[in-house]
Amino acid sequence: MKQEELATLLREIIRDEKRILTDKVDLYSYSYDASFGTYLPDIVVLVMSTTEVAAIMKLANKHGIPVYPRGQATSLSGGPLPVHGGIVLDLSKWDNVLEVDAEDMVAVVSPGVLTADINDAALKEGLIYPPDPSSSNVSTIGGNLAENSGGPRGLKYGVTKDYVIGLEVVTPEGEVIRTGGRTVKNVTGYDLTKLIVGSEGTLGVITEATLRLYPKPQATKTMMAVFDDIVDSGKAITKILSSGILPSKLEIMDNATIQAVEAYEPLGLPVDAEAMLLVELDGHPAAIDEEILRVEKVCKETEARTVKVANTSEEANELWRARKLVSPAIVREKPTKISEDATIPRSKIPDMFQRLKEIREKYNIDLVVFGHAGDGNLHPNIIADKRDKEEMRRVEQAVEEIFKAAIELGGTLSGEHGIGTLKAPFMEMELGEVGLDMMKRIKESWDPNNILNPGKIFPQPGQRLVLTNG
Amino acid sequence: MKQEELATLLREIIRDEKRILTDKVDLYSYSYDASFGTYLPDIVVLVMSTTEVAAIMKLANKHGIPVYPRGQATSLSGGPLPVHGGIVLDLSKWDNVLEVDAEDMVAVVSPGVLTADINDAALKEGLIYPPDPSSSNVSTIGGNLAENSGGPRGLKYGVTKDYVIGLEVVTPEGEVIRTGGRTVKNVTGYDLTKLIVGSEGTLGVITEATLRLYPKPQATKTMMAVFDDIVDSGKAITKILSSGILPSKLEIMDNATIQAVEAYEPLGLPVDAEAMLLVELDGHPAAIDEEILRVEKVCKETEARTVKVANTSEEANELWRARKLVSPAIVREKPTKISEDATIPRSKIPDMFQRLKEIREKYNIDLVVFGHAGDGNLHPNIIADKRDKEEMRRVEQAVEEIFKAAIELGGTLSGEHGIGTLKAPFMEMELGEVGLDMMKRIKESWDPNNILNPGKIFPQPGQRLVLTNG
Numbered sequence: 001m002k003q004e005e006l007a008t009l010l011r012e013i014i015r016d017e018k019r020i021l022t023d024k025v026d027l028y029s030y031s032y033d034a035s036f037g038t039y040l041p042d043i044v045v046l047v048m049s050t051t052e053v054a055a056i057m058k059l060a061n062k063h064g065i066p067v068y069p070r071g072q073a074t075s076l077s078g079g080p081l082p083v084h085g086g087i088v089l090d091l092s093k094w095d096n097v098l099e100v101d102a103e104d105m106v107a108v109v110s111p112g113v114l115t116a117d118i119n120d121a122a123l124k125e126g127l128i129y130p131p132d133p134s135s136s137n138v139s140t141i142g143g144n145l146a147e148n149s150g151g152p153r154g155l156k157y158g159v160t161k162d163y164v165i166g167l168e169v170v171t172p173e174g175e176v177i178r179t180g181g182r183t184v185k186n187v188t189g190y191d192l193t194k195l196i197v198g199s200e201g202t203l204g205v206i207t208e209a210t211l212r213l214y215p216k217p218q219a220t221k222t223m224m225a226v227f228d229d230i231v232d233s234g235k236a237i238t239k240i241l242s243s244g245i246l247p248s249k250l251e252i253m254d255n256a257t258i259q260a261v262e263a264y265e266p267l268g269l270p271v272d273a274e275a276m277l278l279v280e281l282d283g284h285p286a287a288i289d290e291e292i293l294r295v296e297k298v299c300k301e302t303e304a305r306t307v308k309v310a311n312t313s314e315e316a317n318e319l320w321r322a323r324k325l326v327s328p329a330i331v332r333e334k335p336t337k338i339s340e341d342a343t344i345p346r347s348k349i350p351d352m353f354q355r356l357k358e359i360r361e362k363y364n365i366d367l368v369v370f371g372h373a374g375d376g377n378l379h380p381n382i383i384a385d386k387r388d389k390e391e392m393r394r395v396e397q398a399v400e401e402i403f404k405a406a407i408e409l410g411g412t413l414s415g416e417h418g419i420g421t422l423k424a425p426f427m428e429m430e431l432g433e434v435g436l437d438m439m440k441r442i443k444e445s446w447d448p449n450n451i452l453n454p455g456k457i458f459p460q461p462g463q464r465l466v467l468t469n470g
Numbered sequence: 471m472k473q474e475e476l477a478t479l480l481r482e483i484i485r486d487e488k489r490i491l492t493d494k495v496d497l498y499s500y501s502y503d504a505s506f507g508t509y510l511p512d513i514v515v516l517v518m519s520t521t522e523v524a525a526i527m528k529l530a531n532k533h534g535i536p537v538y539p540r541g542q543a544t545s546l547s548g549g550p551l552p553v554h555g556g557i558v559l560d561l562s563k564w565d566n567v568l569e570v571d572a573e574d575m576v577a578v579v580s581p582g583v584l585t586a587d588i589n590d591a592a593l594k595e596g597l598i599y600p601p602d603p604s605s606s607n608v609s610t611i612g613g614n615l616a617e618n619s620g621g622p623r624g625l626k627y628g629v630t631k632d633y634v635i636g637l638e639v640v641t642p643e644g645e646v647i648r649t650g651g652r653t654v655k656n657v658t659g660y661d662l663t664k665l666i667v668g669s670e671g672t673l674g675v676i677t678e679a680t681l682r683l684y685p686k687p688q689a690t691k692t693m694m695a696v697f698d699d700i701v702d703s704g705k706a707i708t709k710i711l712s713s714g715i716l717p718s719k720l721e722i723m724d725n726a727t728i729q730a731v732e733a734y735e736p737l738g739l740p741v742d743a744e745a746m747l748l749v750e751l752d753g754h755p756a757a758i759d760e761e762i763l764r765v766e767k768v769c770k771e772t773e774a775r776t777v778k779v780a781n782t783s784e785e786a787n788e789l790w791r792a793r794k795l796v797s798p799a800i801v802r803e804k805p806t807k808i809s810e811d812a813t814i815p816r817s818k819i820p821d822m823f824q825r826l827k828e829i830r831e832k833y834n835i836d837l838v839v840f841g842h843a844g845d846g847n848l849h850p851n852i853i854a855d856k857r858d859k860e861e862m863r864r865v866e867q868a869v870e871e872i873f874k875a876a877i878e879l880g881g882t883l884s885g886e887h888g889i890g891t892l893k894a895p896f897m898e899m900e901l902g903e904v905g906l907d908m909m910k911r912i913k914e915s916w917d918p919n920n921i922l923n924p925g926k927i928f929p930q931p932g933q934r935l936v937l938t939n940g
Contacts, residue, residue: 190912241685345574
């Protein structure tokens with residue numbers, strides 16, 4: 001269908017001319033996300049209600065037009081990219097509902113609400129919304145739901161999916177359904193809520209969500225431990241967790257990461273150390289005061305070179321500053337960052353570090369490793385320059401080997417970023433032919449015309465990883 | 471297919487004659503569960519391996535024979551009932567795998583392992599497996615997985631599904647797939663793990679599960695509070711939770727329940743009180759010592775008549791004894807117990823109690839209410855005599871009204887027992903036609919011949935609640 005014809009049909013649904021974008025310039029700004037590749041949509045619609053979304057889906061389904069839902073496009077895996085053109089549904093302006101019910105301990109939100117705003121609203125009632133992807137100040141809850149976003153607090157508190165108890169969803173055929181509800185416990189039929197969350201916008205457009213909130217922990221405590229040997233830091237992690245302590249955060253930074261941060265802003269970091277752990281405990285003040293001493297003891301017993309406990313919140317912020325600077329520090333070296341999230345069982349962290357070291361040397365790439373060590377969710381980040389085609393070829397090969405290593409060690413392609421376009425070629429490697437087929441059956445039964453976010457998760461025949469088309 | 475012919479085919483798969491049951495007496499003992507109705511299977515097979523299950527599913531799928539997976543048949547909703555005859559797959563003898571990995575904090579189990587045994591094995595490593603359905607000493611993990619079982623600890627720790635990170639599953643067509651893995655974080659494609667857990671054995675036969683374990687809390691503290699007005703007990707619950715305290719258990723017993731227990735065994739319970747709360751805190755000793763004082767204060771501020779804190783574990787056991795005796799106490803009065811698990815948002819607990827009171831009077835039934843008040847998961851239990859047809863008709867009508875009340879109050883048919891045969895007639899009332907259809911599409915795409923646990927979850931046309939065919 002021609003753009004003009006499509007615009008005419010959409011104008012009958014959206015009575016506000018300004019919410020339908022057809023100009024080339026506008027379409028360009030919707031052609032990319034935080035991953036790789038640019039794809040021009042035919043038209044962009046800024047939707048503001050379930051009725052509008054349902055009508056658009058019915059229209060698209062009737063005419064076989066691809067529809068790409070989109071929040072703030074912070075996706076690292078290509079989630080919102082309009083790879084087959086068609087309609088981009090921008091849900092980021094639809095942020096009018098953000099209701100916190102302190103008694104039921106839930107929040108009801110519309111898809112365009114910023115994730116950090118939910119936590120801020122909860123805090124006013126003495127509650128928290130725990131999932132904290134590092135993009136939470138700019139990313140929408142709709143995008144977080146589609147991708148099942150994680151974050152550092154995942155170790156203790158779990159990920160986005162663990163907090164979603166109800167959804168309103170528009171199906172690919174334009175019907176409106178409600179899944180789950182306002183109760184934490186619900187076993188009425190199949191769990192469509194947890195199926196849709198994390199399905200990367202391929203099974204339905206989420207138009208409202210009911211999120212579980214948690215009591216705000218009374219206090220937090222932060223500690224940094226420096227290790228000469230990364231294997232020792234792995235031992236420390238295991239000993240902390242098996243001693244009955246569940247930190248709210250347990251982050252690791254490898255030597256290359258430490259060096260990059262120190263070069264970016266001198267903080268006095270130990271540039272010769274193999275690894276640094278950052279530990280945050282939260283809970284009752286009396287409990288964490290005692291627990292932090294035990295964590296300190298464990299780290300010393302596992303050969304930590306130095307251990308530093310923050311005594312004030314200022315000191316804690318200072319310790320966390322090293323971790324916060326990782327992203328700006330590494331992109332200063334080269335412009336292109338390939339941020340992976342291959343995740344392995346916790347016990348395999350030392351093995352994974354070894355494999356990553358080999359991959360770094362074999363392909364001669366700039367690789368730094370940091371991430372959520374407590375749950376095995378590492379972030380191997382490769383720094384490159386996408387204008388350098390030869391380097392990017394090496395990067396592509398390295399990424400493929402990182403995925404292989406993770407799967408061989410009993411892990412997974414993605415812990416929190418999603419599959420999108422980038423990891424689709426590797427799905428069968430992890431899931432096998434039948435496992436992937438069972439997923440595809442669900443997609444086909446819900447979206448028989450394959451119009452909702454097509455080109456994601458499921459590989460095209462012969463599809464390979466390409467980082468150089470952007 | 472005749473039983474003899476089927477037995478011959480199965481003998482080619484199961485080379486152990488003793489594991490194929492064809493005698494009428496044996497078949498009778500597989501014809502019922504802990505709910506209502508008896509249905510004779512054609513044959514029972516005691517399976518012990520994935521290969522056997524896969525071969526049986528292939529055979530059944532080829533010939534269109536219904537297959538009913540079964541653990542210990544403690545289901546309260548009819549989950550394992552062989553309503554269309556065919557093959558019962560008894561998985562309860564398959565308990566050879568129970569491996570705890572303290573480093574990865576996971577347990578790998580075969581489907582016939584008793585749920586309590588998993589927790590016991592975890593405890594040896596300083597860990598716990600939190601889900602604690604009251605049947606956990608006799609029910610298998612396979613059944614718990616199929617039904618997504620809950621339990622009192624659900625308030626703080628969640629339900630079975632929250633602990634399952636990987637599965638091995640035989641599909642209805644006899645293929646073997648692995649979902650998830652050994653990592654807590656995994657967003658590689660659709661979440662088949664959480665779809666299959668709680669699907670009541672209709673989407674696949676679970677042959678192995680990887681379960682997440684948790685650090686064992688260092689200490690627990692128990693308290694009982696007695697209220698003259700049930701609305702005040704509701705206020706206490708809300709105030710406790712919004713004060714930043716998350717109890718490990720928060721149970722309620724209404725006046726009828728208190729009276730039944732006291733009549734069964736005199737414990738000195740307040741038989742004139744409208745409600746009793748039992749609160750358990752767990753965690754760091756210093757934290758819960760202080761928190762229990764705050765809980766006590768909240769209960770007094772919300773007009774609790776008396777508050778009693780246990781000072782020793784003996785005293786705590788004594789307080790919990792009242793709750794433990796509920797089931798034996800109420801079935802002593804009449805032989806038939808209809809145990810519901812309609813769940814409402816926490817703020818609606820007082821309203822639900824009012825509705826239940828009206829239903830009790832309208833239908834002149836023996837109704838006691840207790841349950842997991844902290845998450846709104848009440849257990850209205852009707853005591854009756856199934857030989858009294860007239861009474862059972864009233865019970866059927868009352869149950870239907872309980873479901874309606876729960877849904878009208880924003881709740882759900884089932885918080886932890888599942889739909890099975892019993893609640894199937896009410897599915898559309900909660901989910902709507904399209905919502906139910908989206909579930910059915912998944913079932914049809916995975917099990918095109920409808921051979922795996924047919925007759926569950928999805929209502930037959932015109933199906934009504936019947937409690938009198940047993």
